[in-house]
Amino acid sequence: MSETELPDAPTAAETSELDEDDRLKPGFVRAVLDAVEEGDPERARALVEPLHPADIADLFELVPADQRAGLAHAVHDLLDADVFAELNDWVREELIDALEPHEVADIAAELDTDDAVAIIQDLDVEDQREVLRAMEPDDRAAIEEALAYPEDSAGRLMQRELIAVPEHWSVGDVLDYLRGNEDLTTDFWEIFVVDGRHKPVGSVALSWVLRTPRGIAISDVMKREQTLIPVDMDQEEVALRFQKYALISAAVVDASGRLVGMITVDDVVHIIQEEAGEDALLLSGAGEGDINEPIRDTYKARVRWLIANLFTALIAATVIATFEGTIERLVALAALGPIVAGVGGNAGTQTMAVTVRALATNQLTQSNTLRSILREMQVALLNGSTVAALIGTAVALWYGSPILGVVIGGAMLANITIAGFAGVLVPVALERFDQDPAVASSIFVTMITDSIGYLAFLGLATLALSRLA
Known part of the structure; x- marks a missing residue:
């Protein structure tokens, strides 16, 4: 095997913190709690720092409720937006309650709109107002608009961060636009094409744009058939459409047909899992069935x-x-x-x-x-x-x-x-x-x-x- 073919060396998390099923080992969890209880936040932070954000979220879900605040204090600088996006709803609510409004606002500002809404919508009305007041005007407007939509609707689920270009542009115009604007979202697979009234008329895969000559009109390479999601559609129906039509992403439109956001398959996977588990629990009358629920x-x-x-x-x-x-x-x-x-x-x-x-x-x-x-x-x-x-x-x-x-x-x-x-x-x-x-x-x-x-x-x-x- 050549030097370039050598596999990556396993990280510390892969060799000690996680078992063969990618779950945190009980001994590791105990070691972190021991460090917190002994007043040694540096050691606790050193243990937690190598973990993936999803594993840090799992760590907080595994520790007893009365010890989460101490752990959060010890590793507060590791509790970024990525960790909060992965947290169980009940655990996240506990940690949010322990933070100041400006701290919650800072975390929400780093998240996609749908993840930020998931955090803020569970707060009390007064806490919501304080957090929104601490946010930048553009972020606050996006969150307030999302909160105005019904709960469990496409409007709550969608992201506002997307790429939309006019239908009269060429492929070259699109490439220049993507390369020349640092404020654009970095995670996307599909570019939406809109008319003069900002109504979607088609979409084009990013791979098509990269492989098409610059002089070709974007309207000549776009796919005109698309599945549009009404902004007030229930999230369960959204998931069914993604499943039926094998979608990667889909445009969300308001009552007038204007493009207002998009939903991606990673959001839908979460919804499918949530809805399936919810139906099973409802059949048994077990409520939400969350082991972290009070x-x-x-x-x-x-x-x-x-x-x-x-x-x-x-x-x-x-x-x-x-x-x-x-x-x-x-x-x-x-x-x-x-x-x-x-x-x-x-x-x-x-x-x-x-x-x-x-x-x-x-x-x-x-x-x-x-x-x-x-x-x-x-x-x-x-x-x-x-x-x-x-x-x-x-x-x-x-x-x-x-x-x-x-x-x-x-x-x-x-x-x-x-x-x-x-x-x-x-x-x-x-x-x-x-x-x-x-x-x-x-x-x-x-x-x-x-x-x-x-x-x-x-x-x-x-x-x-x-x-x-």
Whole structure:
């Protein structure tokens, strides 16, 4: 191997601070905290300095909440804009609260607009005003404009820092413009072409500009077909468009069609991850599910769904109470009833999860709702028949009662079939009423499967016992 082919020497972070999965080692985290607790900020800073900004952000998320302020004081000069852009929302809010308004303003000024908005939007109204007052007029105007857009919209997500050129320019004009303006953004892959009213008429990849003769008109090399993002579009819909059309970046336009910003794929990757995790957590009623979230907030997010589940469980209890006489005559029913309800609940959860995901990714629309319901009903019938045959045979052999086997098999088939129907219908109905199907679907589906499960099982058992009497 020649000298030029030698691999780069590993950094200190690669050899000691991080494990094979690029996570900070517990021993390293402990060493940093020991230095802070011993009043040795120089040693703490020496340990942290080699880390990448994302790893410094991870370090603050890993240490206990009551020790973050001391760590921040020890390595304050390393807490730059890149670190704050990587921080967990809750941890970032803690650190921002500990800073002076002018310090927050300095950090925000170094960030892209979308990252600066993410920091400032979580502040109290009065703190926001103080931070904005401490910013330069141009930066303040950009942040205030972004904050005026709805939360989780393209206006909050977009960057104002972009390259836009008029359609009458040549490639040479564009190159001279890029080389002669030091204030232009340095991170871009696409140049937007606009008309005299600043409306986007096309875009051109940076690589095309670099490889095209100077005398060629930019309008002759630009791509006229482009995906424009309305400034008020929900960020989840933005992510779906990027995914569907394989976009690297996209222009954001206001109500009049003027170019006001752009969204890049790195922003969208974060949104896709965030939305996917959010739906999963909403299905379980776990709130935001962030381990850095304050205990009180986590408690409030979870307890309301547990209380709602308590009331829906009372419906199933009422069904059981209606058949007390039947249960007294055949005690085995008390042991077998939860099996029917539990398996039906799992079947409903499977269908519900698939449906919520299909709604979130626009796979399930009004055009194919009926087909999807019929499909899930077919799957439910197949599953129900299989499970019913297994449980019916097992119960008949165990209790020596073919009638009891038929009863539980029939109840299982009915409940799994109803569960498949409810697993589709409940999320679709919530979505049609403009409600998030991930929020309350599990409560209603569980209520239906529990109630139908006990009703079918105990109802069939009552009918069978009356025939035998």
